[in-house]
Amino acid sequence: DEELSRAGDLDALIKAHERYLRKILQGAMMDKVPRVSGVGARSDASADDEKDESAVLGVLNKMFDVILNFTCLQEETYKEALLDVKMERDRQRRMRSRLKRGQYGEDAHLEAKEDSELRQMNPKQCEKVYDRLLSLETMFSRLLAQLRVKLSEHSSSDAQFLDVRLDFNEFYEQQAAKSSTMGVGAAGTWPAAKGKGRS
Structure with a gap:
């Protein structure tokens, strides 16, 4: 994923990785994670x-x-x-x-x-x-x-x-x-x- 390679620091890398995982889960229709703030939050749903x-x-x-x-x-x-x-x-x-x-x-x-x-x-x-x-x-x-x-x-x-x-x-x-x-x-x-x- 391009976003992962462009990440400038560890925080950006973690966020890019979370978005990447979320995209995979959405594609597999497995993204039934509660929408709360923090890791794995779905702000876009x-x-x-x-x-x-x-x-x-x-x-x-x-x-x-x-x-x-x-x-x-x-x-x-x-x-x-x-x-x-x-x-x-x-x-x-x-x-x-x-x-x-x-x-x-x-x-x-x-x-x-x-x-x-x-x-x-x-x-x-x-x-x-x-x-x-x-x-x-x-x-x-x-x-x-x-x-x-x-x-x-x-x-x-x-x-x-x-x-x-x-x-x-x-x-x-x-x-x-x-x-x-x-x-x-x-x-x-x-x-x-x-x-x-x-x-």
Whole structure:
């Protein structure tokens, strides 16, 4: 930073360093430091800035919740898949063992029990996982659309530029246009950020 290199004494260097750190924190949306006099004070923050930051952070926190829920669902599904694989391997092993003893197939009682368990678990489990995935997809889509709107309305040009970068290939703009021509306003659509029409 040029300001750091231009600092003439230790006090100027400390102040320049504080401003440099504040700039980094603002860029990362992590500057929720109380505005009091002294080290790290935000003399340049307006009420609008704080309101904008709170709105963006609120949406981001909700998005992280959805991401965590998706991760948990992924973990549960993986465990269920491993359980299915284990059950199938156990069944194959029992069949080989019976074959060595001159018995063919699997024990009828065990086979009926396992088939019953699989019938109870698989269709319902798959349907539940699918429903949860759809729900998480819908929530994430809505929150991402909200985030784009909040960023486009933000008082900081950096936040507005972040909105442009999120849609650098205009994917969401095209989705929004497609939804509006089809008259779709359902979840999972991507509204264009306000004031961000591109030519």
